[in-house]
Amino acid sequence: MIELSGVSKRFGNTQAVKDVSFTVESGETMVLLGTSGCGKTTTLKMINRLIEPDAGKISIHGQSASDEKPEMLRRKIGYVMQNIGLFPHYTISENIAIVPKLLKWTVEKTRERTHELLEKLRLSPDCLALFPHELSGGQQQRVGLARALVADPAILLMDEPFGALDNVTRSEIHVEFKALEELKRKTIVMVTHDVQEAFDLADRICLMNKGEVVQIGTAKDLLYRPVNDFARQFLDGARLALEFKCARIKDLWELLPQPATIRNDAAFSKDSGGIKDRFQSADLSVWLAITYFNFTENDYVSFILDNGPGWIKTFNFQELSQAFYRYQQQNIHE
Numbered sequence: 086m087i088e089l090s091g092v093s094k095r096f097g098n099t100q101a102v103k104d105v106s107f108t109v110e111s112g113e114t115m116v117l118l119g120t121s122g123c124g125k126t127t128t129l130k131m132i133n134r135l136i137e138p139d140a141g142k143i144s145i146h147g148q149s150a151s152d153e154k155p156e157m158l159r160r161k162i163g164y165v166m167q168n169i170g171l172f173p174h175y176t177i178s179e180n181i182a183i184v185p186k187l188l189k190w191t192v193e194k195t196r197e198r199t200h201e202l203l204e205k206l207r208l209s210p211d212c213l214a215l216f217p218h219e220l221s222g223g224q225q226q227r228v229g230l231a232r233a234l235v236a237d238p239a240i241l242l243m244d245e246p247f248g249a250l251d252n253v254t255r256s257e258i259h260v261e262f263k264a265l266e267e268l269k270r271k272t273i274v275m276v277t278h279d280v281q282e283a284f285d286l287a288d289r290i291c292l293m294n295k296g297e298v299v300q301i302g303t304a305k306d307l308l309y310r311p312v313n314d315f316a317r318q319f320l321d322g323a324r325l326a327l328e329f330k331c332a333r334i335k336d337l338w339e340l341l342p343q344p345a346t347i348r349n350d351a352a353f354s355k356d357s358g359g360i361k362d363r364f365q366s367a368d369l370s371v372w373l374a375i376t377y378f379n380f381t382e383n384d385y386v387s388f389i390l391d392n393g394p395g396w397i398k399t400f401n402f403q404e405l406s407q408a409f410y411r412y413q414q415q416n417i418h419e
């Protein structure tokens with residue numbers, strides 16, 4: 086768990102961070118979101134003491150960060166730098182081995198862990214002897230993540246980790262990132278100025294402006310219950326896409342047409358793994374349902390909820406849109 090209480094930082098005449106307080110629970114992903122210069126990176130760097138606060142308290146797992154030596158603190162906290170930040174004259178293998186070296190791991194232990202991570206992050210072992218510039222942006226980003234994860238830290242700080250990637254690669258990596266078992270147990274604080282990214286990855290979002298926290302909440306809180314005009318306007322440009330991202334098929338289940346027949350064939354029984362062929366989990370955002378499954382007027386897709394009556398529904402794009410519209414109305418008028 087990470088706790089910030091009344092944390093402030095000034096650089097000369099600039100109040101970079103002002104009285105920021107929030108708690109990130111163990112295993113939670115908190116995204117610091119806001120426009121350029123609003124104090125996100127400064128806040129992140131105060132957590133691992135790359136920057137020292139002028140005022141306030143930061144504690145990690147209940148222990149004050151200021152009581153610990155910065156180098157010791159940083160060994161326990163993975164850090165993915167802005168613009169990936171790989172060392173250009175180190176090979177990929179050397180880049181990943183930086184923390185293991187500090188921790189005096191054996192060559193064999195480092196090699197084993199490196200290969201384990203490469204496999205999880207879908208990187209070929211052939212890249213180990215290469216230099217960063219010989220890899221694509223997406224591959225470099227994965228190496229940056231491998232370097233931060235190598236010592237299996239419970240906490241991961243990520244500063245615009247996908248900032249260098251184009252939009253398509255970025256969305257693909259978001260899906261993979263969410264699915265990585267290695268990350269599911271970690272407490273993550275991530276900085277981004279990209280609202281879509283925040284909505285894709287956050288459990289909760291901390292929206293900042295001019296060094297201060299404007300609102301902390303789930304994506305749905307920010308979308309449907311903004312605390313002020315700034316919070317409302319910050320999302321306005323992408324509101325519809327964000328609403329699609331926030332809503333899961335299961336959230337609108339009751340608004341979707343009742344199944345004409347409840348099918349029971351063995352092909353998609355729970356025992357056979359649930360998802361078969363065109364059968365998708367209802368725990369999927371409406372956004373993904375539409376973008377990934379080429380969902381059209383003529384195209385019926387079956388979704389599976391939990392077991393029980395009505396746990397499979399088959400509908401087309403139009404029926405999904407209608408249900409989504411009713412869901413939006415309900416939330417706005419909540």
Ligand SMILES: Nc1ncnc2c1ncn2[C@@H]1O[C@H](COP(=O)(O)OP(=O)(O)OP(=O)(O)O)[C@@H](O)[C@H]1O
Pocket residue numbers: 096097099100101119120121122123124125126127128278
């Ligand atoms: N080392 C520094 N010296 C002087 N001013 C700084 C320093 N670091 C940050 N600042 C200023 O503090 C403010 C907050 O910067 P910070 O990098 O935390 O913002 P940010 O929200 O992360 O922005 P970006 O998304 O552009 O990185 C900015 O006005 C910035 O110019």
